[in-house]
Amino acid sequence: MEYVELNTGINIPIVGSGTNTFGKVNHDYMGEINGDTTELLEAISLGYRHFDTAIAYRNEAVVGRAIKESGLDRSEFFITSKIPGTEAYYQGEQDVQNGVEASLKALDTDYIDLYLIHHPWNDLEGILQVWKVLEDYVDKGVLKAIGVSNFEEKELTYLTDHARIQPAVNQIESHPGNWNADIIEKSFKLNVIPEAWGPLTRVSDEAKAVLDEIGASYNKTWAQVILRYQVEQGIIVIPKSHNKERQAQNKDLFDFELTKAERERIAVL
Template identity: 70%
Template sequence: MEYLTLNTGIKIPIIGSGTNTFGKENRDYMGEINHDTKELLVAIALGYRHFDTAIAYRNEAVVGQAIKQSGIAREEFFITSKIPGKAEYTNSAHAVEQAVQESLWALGTKDSIDLYLIHHPWENLEEMLAVWRVLESFVDNGVLKAIGVSNFTEKELGFLVEHARIQPAVNQIESHPGKWNQALIDYTKQQGIVPEAWGPLTRVSEEAKSILTTIGEKYGKTWAQVILRYQIEQGVIVIPKSHQPERQAQNLEIFDFALTKEERAKIGQL
């Protein structure tokens, strides 16, 4: 595994696993929680130590349960969760504090969470800043090791950068072929914030898969592995998700090759 260092000084695995359909009936995002940890335990056995969940996913407790069942020390894991950008969680300092406490209780991760994000922005920038200031207080007391945002545009991120006492550590954004969001990635990095790609293997066209497959054949890699390699070579954390052990394993097998400048340029045009 390779790591990036956040602006807090802590290290984060450059590959994590998405979890938004884990522990749910029929692997459906809206499915009932069934507390099935088998697929998470397979991922842990394969070497995943970075897991990304959220209050909105309703499965923080499933992720926490899998970590306990693994028998591996909590300190070996990097856990991200998120507070929804909805009034019931953000309309007062008490609401924000309650959300954080509920995440801690659900995850059961020894009174701390490695990274906590505002899941979605909303129109009122001052309200978002007020939420951020409550999250800063949890950083002050060591409950949240780092804080960041998700789906923030340059405008929203810039406002936070200008007014925050503690700078965001991560901006988690949609990034995949057809929507790399390169300008936002570049801006995020310029601010000393690490970009993180959710859904890096989603919505890939057949044309793009063909081009990526051709590139991958040179290295004995799949089109999906080429995408992930392209992202991490830019210093972007990737959060792929798969319920299939073979694909889970393949997503980790991207540290034994490097793309050429010409290949990166071709991929960047997809």
């Protein structure tokens, strides 16, 4: 596994696993939590050590339980969670504290490796106030790094201009059809590592055909070509699969390299 060094000096595995439908009935995002840790344990057995969860996914406790069930030490893992950008979590200091404490309790841990503001809202000063509470948790060593998600340039630059502790990561949607190249470039310029969510969703059949053609000479699938394209740029990826074979494919990205011409073809998909 390769790592990216965050601006805190901490290393994050460049490939993690998404979790937003894990531990849920019918693998439905809105489905009831059934606590099933099968996919998480399969991912761990394949060597995944980086998991992406959120308060909004309601499954932090499932992730925490899988880590315990793995028998591995907590320190082996890199766990990301997120506080929602919704009123219940941003109206006062106590709301933010309640969010962080709820995540710690659900994950059954005394620290979280990376904690993100899940979505921005229309109040830059309000976002900064929430950020300050998260900074206090960094000071205490409870949150090892803090970052944001779905932040556009306006919100990101306001935060980097005013924050005492700089955001480490901006987790944004990125896949063929919507690479979001501008905000990725802007994030890198601000020393905020971009992280791609939904890298394998909403990919058209036409794009898959081109990616499969590129992948054929390396014995790789369209999905692996997307993920390779992203990690070659230093973007963190968090693909999610409920299938062990595809989970294995999604981290098998480090024995081939795309050519410049291939990268140019992929960039316009």
